[in-house]
Amino acid sequence: MFNGNLSPVNSSFIAMPPTIPTDKREEETAVPPTSFSRQTNKVRDFFSIPAPIKTLFDLVPVLVYPPNGLPQRAPKPARIPTLYVFSKKEDAATGKPSFNPGCLKWQAFLNIAGINHRLAASNNHASPTGVLPFLLPGASSSNASPDALPIPSSKLVKYAAEHGAHVKEPLNMRYEAYKSLLDHRIRHAWLYTLYLEPLNFNAVAYPLYVSSISTSPFVRASISHQLRAAAEAELLKNSSIIDIDDLYSEADKAFEALSILLGDDPWFFGCDRPTLFDASIFAYTHLLLDDGMEWKEKKLCRALRRRENLVQHRERLLVRYFGG
């Protein structure tokens, strides 16, 4: 409570005695006591609770009632894990695709892997790594604490494998090369078109990432600035200037290369089931083709629409794993 207290101190002088594993205890009795072990025993005796006080401690509390109810904003406990993503509240409730490609990639991955989960609309502050998405395991019956730790996106493949999902990583020499096409060229063009293209920033990014956070004009201005500065810094990491035409044409070439790679196959690298790579492609193609995003400057969207097989690939994933 805020009542002008100095920081109150909370420290215990009586610690619970360290529980000694039984096997260790046996070992100790077997070995003749050295002066060191005698000393440590003394220390232990000093810190352990004397028997009468222990009995007293065991007597209290005299009365234990059931737990207090949680506040209204607390999420309902679920047995299934929760994936924290950028999303609108109502979209999260119905499992609609996230509007953030980083989140959508893993959402699609979990859907493909068949890991039953629910979505929570969230923001980067909630994440253990500072970046969404992450998965919070469901409330298990045992409630073992290591099980409840959040799983960052980098560990989701392992998590899926441990939970009986069959997701194959494509074993292809060219896989890394194509992955970098996506992680650099397409991502850079995406960053530019979403955050630095003023028409799109105002029409698309602002309502999704800025005005949803706070109603305060001051906070909105501050967050807008942060977002745009971060996007710019990211782009300037790779080149000394931001060449718009170059960004778009590189992305166009990347789409072309991916289109050729996919060919007439349903999934990339000729797999019979979609892989994480399909999910990462879908993360961008879906958002660029989704009419709900209401892009104003559509250069990047047009570049993608020209590749018919990529458009169909997105449709295929959407219908199969997002129910249309």
Next chain:
Amino acid sequence: MASPSSADDLFDNLLKTDAKRLEEEERIAREKERDHAAKAQQRLKELIVDNSTLPVTISSIRLIGAEKTRRSFLDTLFNPILSANRNRPYTLSEALQEVGSATDKLRRFDIFHDGVSMFVDKPSPTDPSSTPTDIDIYIKATERGRIALKTGTDLGNTEGSAYGNLLWRNIFGGAESFNFNASAGTRTRSAYHGVFDMPISSDPDKRLQVDAVSSATLKPWANHEEVLKGAGAKYGWATNSGTKHSVGYTQTWRQITSLGPNASATVRAEAGDSVKSAISHTWIADRRNHPFIPTDGYLMKTVSEIAGWGPLRGDVAFWKSEMESSKSFAIPIPGIEGDSGVSFTTGFRAGMLYPLPVGFGSTSQPSRINDRFQLGGPTDVRGFKLGGLGPRDGPDAVGGDVFAAGSANLLFPVPRVGKDTPLRFQVFGNAGRLLALKDKGGNVQKSVYSTVAQLADGAPSLSAGVGLVYAHPVARFELNFSLPVVVRTGEEARKGFQFGVGINFLG
């Protein structure tokens, strides 16, 4: 006639600087001066007593040594007591009392060094403009330095911190001050706080404050860090009966961030930004005879806050009320004359958060973790960990919307040390209940009523113990041994010793 030899002696004596003798002489001189001052004081007293009903008129008040202080500021303070501005003549004692209280106000602005002195003089009767009843008042004061810088470290409160403080006094010559404080520590990661403070109409009891804050604080009981940036204005005044009010507006951007790895789903749902725009009112009536170990009197305090509603806007909306009271009695012990040093203090604290719609909307906003109450800890409900009472999600104290807590403490002097020391033994029992509002299908009123009713559901969480209290001039220290008697599952009680430092204890 002095002999030549004795003249030589005298000469030698004059040349020799005998330190001892000089000291002796100085001492005598000082004593003389003190005697003189005391006599003068005595004479003045007698004079005043003898002439207390003498009609006088204050023709002028002169403040000596106030170069940096504004004339208009001093005018507001002293003009009302000048006889020219009054329609009734003074008696001498009245006049001196008025001037005395004005001087006292002057002292409380904290712009002069201690030892503001006052002289009374009669103007020369040859001055044609003076009347025979006229007196002139001279006040002598020394202005304090305009800028004071202070740095230091604090260690102890389970946190180590370092701070720097800048105080700029009397900025515009009207006792306006600016205080900037920067600190960094293990729990308060960083805090910057700047306050501009000015008295209104030269009254030290009426103050206008404008402040800005930026801080980052760890909240280990709920696995997160709260980052604040805010600004506000506050007006404080004292009533004639000695109670204090303050009304203020603040706007704060709060960020729940840097969650711990174990943070529960409830805390994760709270992560992110919110803006609170709120008007608050605080009222305090403190009639205790000691701030830390009172043996008589009572304290009443209420804090009310309305946030987000109507034109206030922001991201959160609620009405929040909190009240606190404590009452102390001295307990006479048969066989001991006068004050036995034994006293009994009871304390009670309660609060409620009533959700409201933001702006002119119609759906109420459920409360957030940074607006909800926390209860438990060594300074309120002892025998529980910090935030140890109330709703919990796993390791996190997620706070509640309604609470009540009470305590009863019996304090008695430590044998052999005596009642005149700031040390006491105490026997205490304290109890509390902290509840979150239940969802009643969006009916806020119903949910508040039913939650308040639930406070009386079963015994409150309760603990009792004994301890040692030490009232240091700046804070109260307690070392207690306590045991929980009644708890709710999940509530974090502490069996054994607990150490508390604070300025505001529950009872």
